[in-house]
Amino acid sequence: MALKIRVECEAGTCARCKVDQLNALSRELSSGTTAVVALIHDGRLFVANVGDSRALLCRTDPNGVLTVAQLSADHDLRNEDELLRLAQLGLHIDTLRRGGRLGNQENTRCLGNYLVKGGYKEVGELRAATSEPVIAEPEIHGGIQLDDSCRFLLLMSGGLHKSLQEATGRPTAQLNKEIAHMTVEQFREQATLTGVAQAVVDKVARMHHDTYVSGRLGTAGKRGDITLLVRNFNFPVASQSHLEHFTATDTSDTSTDSSSLIHSIEQSKVDPYVDFSEYYRSVERMRLEGTLPPGIDF
Incomplete structure (x- = not known):
């Protein structure tokens, strides 16, 4: 019997192994990341960010003094706009401020992390929310004319x-x-x-x-x-x-x-690493068939 249990564990089929595998998977799903992206188009700068990754534009004023403008928003519990958004979802802001965290993270927006998104009802300080409190929607600043x-x-x-x-x-x-x-x-x-x-x-x-x-x-x-x-x-x-x-x-x-x-x-x-050729072929085919949804045109 002992030999049988040992063999099953080595194969990863015993209950304890299954629990370990599920815990490992949960840890992977319960992690997220932040991002900041800059786009320069027709001499204008656009910046989008999620979380606390930051973008700084450094310029000189007419007197030659360096000025620094933050073009991103820190999505955390010090951001009053984010606190207002969370309050409108039914969360108790003072409780969140005291704890300083949303589940297992500090950011109010991120990419990934199922725990505070689809699984937020399992998190004590988040379960009162009427919808997912942590979102991946970026904040966009842009149209800044780049000059000398x-x-x-x-x-x-x-x-x-x-x-x-x-x-x-x-x-x-x-x-x-x-x-x-x-x-x-x-x-x-x-x-x-x-x-x-x-x-x-x-x-x-x-x-x-x-x-x-x-x-x-x-x-x-x-x-x-x-x-x-x-x-x-x-x-x-x-x-x-x-x-x-x-x-x-x-x-x-x-x-x-x-x-x-x-x-x-x-x-x-940088050369693109995503092939959109199939997408463009589909758009052209739908255009010829007259089934292209409004607002999609190139």
Whole structure:
């Protein structure tokens, strides 16, 4: 009998194995991510984001002073518009504020995470909602005319600005300015855009690490993924013979690990990786048949 049980466990068929498999699947479904996307079309900039990934447009005013505008919205429990949306769904805002979380996450919008979406009725502080409280609908800002005053665009994961906030304790506006000024410093020191972004990522990671080592973070030493994408418009750098944009990433889980990865983009235009040819053929076929729904035209 013992041999039979052991064989079934090795095959993954016993009840305990099944429970472990279901728990593993639940953990995969109960995780989400944030995103920020920028589109430049006909000289205009459009930005969409979900969660706390952030976009900063850095420009110079008529006096040559660098200004920083956040083009994204942080979808968390500090966002009054998000709190109003949740209140209209029947949730108790003071309870959410005290807890600081929506189920297993802090963001009020994300991609994925079934637990706080389809399964929200199983989460105590969310079950009173009349519909899914955590959504994946992006917030879009756009139509910004790009002119000579536009210097560079920064797209970053929440891990970058959160790590800097934990290390410095500064409010959002000051954090944005500090990240922009860090980038300006590296524009003047680095010969490539790869060097610019990686230096900023490394500096923030180092600041967070030093703060953790000093004990000022208590037991909260972990940090999320730190990713920065820089899109240069016309800011001078040490060498102009480099890429237009690139991504630097620090994927370490704790402030004591400084490993990082760099993904460089070799061209200003990236080849599409989704084939829409079948879609366009279907549109053309429906156009010829007279069955094309209104509003679809190219």
